[in-house]
Amino acid sequence: MELRELKNLSYKIEDELRKEIEEVSDFIFNNPELGGQEYISSKYLVDKISQYGFNVEYPYCNIDTAFRAEIGDNEETSIAFLAEYDALPGYDGPNGLGHACGHNWIAAGTLGACLVLSKLKKYFKGKIVLIGTPAEETIGYKCNLVKAGVFNDIDIVFQMHIEAFNNINCKALAMDSIEFSFKGVAAHAASHPHMGVNALDAVQLTFAGINALRQHVTSDVRIHGIVSNGGEAPNIVPDRASCKFYVRAEDRKNLEVVKEKVINCAKGAELMTGSQLTYRYFENSFDNIINNSILQDIMRKNLANVGISELLESQDGPTGSTDIGNVSQVCPTMYTELALDICPIVRVHEKEFLNYANSLEAYDKLHKSVKAMVTSALEIYLDKKLLKEIKKEHIKNISL
Ligand SMILES: [Zn+2]
Ligand SMILES: [Zn+2]
The missing domain is CATH 3.30.70.360 (Alpha-Beta Plaits)
Structure with missing residues (x-):
């Protein structure tokens, strides 16, 4: 099947899975847990993806609430989607916790991308991997996963986060x-x-x-x-x-x-x-994010295809640090931020953000995020030369 046809088919499959993907966001949102203690959330995600035939390792790398689920061929292109599902303390939600950073949305989007790709598996060779990465807000367990060599057999990593602006050129200190x-x-x-x-x-x-x-x-x-x-x-x-x-x-x-x-x-x-x-x-050290211009070109195109074309291109503006920076040092990583169409802008970690993290508007962007990640991944699965170029640029970038 041609790439264009395959992309259209992936949209159709994503549409069919809409409810299922939204349910994941709902469940994680309604069961907020602190970083490192995401027992209910991680088990839910593992159970869900197991139903789709993925092989699961859980717990993973000696971290109780981390997991790895995969399906597909060894020795072929291996693409990983990184789920997060830790909540924040100090909100009015259950146990005083809340998904004020929208990690319920990340969990649903990355799992959703894996489900859609698994239904297209007969059209490409490669491995689809979902890695559950706990405690982004605190310990930053992705650092431990990097140190344990988890990404040694992964070719490309995808993740998306809700933020104030659409951005494929994110900075993290x-x-x-x-x-x-x-x-x-x-x-x-x-x-x-x-x-x-x-x-x-x-x-x-x-x-x-x-x-x-x-x-x-x-x-x-x-x-x-x-x-x-x-x-x-x-x-x-x-x-x-x-x-x-x-x-x-x-x-x-x-x-x-x-x-x-x-x-x-x-x-x-x-x-x-x-x-x-x-x-x-006293905590893990975080590295800056290394972006990859070829991955950005792929993502820019696939975001435009789902109607998201206003992107923040400059790296100016406030920023923090995140453990996906460490991942990007060892594996080409496409980390994207998507904005919700709300006015005035409400930012993550604000109390008000809890009204939006699992809203209809968040669902709209969730489906676009899944579609954009899936179609970007399909391009790479189908084009070994493209993967080679991405890796070449990554090696150049890390040696700078
Ligand atoms: Zn956060
Ligand atoms: Zn976050």
Whole structure:
């Protein structure tokens, strides 16, 4: 079957599966769970995809709520769709949780894409893979999956997220999380202060040093921290104090340079106070997203085919960090953000966003997202030369 015909057939199949895909979004939305504890959501997704004949590994890579489901041929093009299904705390939903980042939508879209492709399987050679990736909002388990080599046999990765704008050229900052802990000597703060070594002073001097550093970093850099332990009582010289920082930059190269300076601020504070410094990375380190222009061209075309052509092309504007950045370093990744047609714009993590994350408008974009991912994947399954070009560019990009 020709590509054009196959794409049309995929639209038809997606239309037939509409209800099923919306049900996935509903279920995950109505059962919000914190990152790493997505037991109900992951089991639901695994049960659902098993019904379609996918082979499932669950739990996966020693992570309780991660899974891998696949169907198709070994030694052929292997395309993975990355599901997310963790919710956020601090909302009015069940257990005070809510899908204010719309990960219910991601789960439904990626599973939906796999279901549609599985029904077209006789028309192409290749493997369809759905990987369940827990705790995007916190631990970022994709980092663990990357380290475990999960993507070594994957050729291409797709994922879409709801955001404020349509964007196929997303940016995410590289990020390290560092905790500085200082050990001093406790003493009576009034009668024997000269006997004490003040660990809290070291924390304050670390902040002072970092604040001075801000003037001398490039504008992409973000350094933000909290005091995680500031002592016990005002009449005791604090012998333990600590602070936590996120340090971010546009790419890891710059981050490494800035991070060393941040660590030196803490070392300076150690020297100034006579305390003892230890430091550790308290969460996974995230890498910046590497985009692939060939994948972007494919996605741009297939989004236009479903009526989405107004794309944000510039990489300017606010951004954070995400664990799909790490995936993009080891595997060509097409990460796309789709906007909901709502006015005024409501952004993810806002309370108001809960009214939209599983709305009719979200469903409309969900079906477009599935169709665009499926048709993009079909192009790659059917054209080995195209895959080769994508990989060639990826190798060039990671060596920059
Ligand atoms: Zn989020
Ligand atoms: Zn999110």
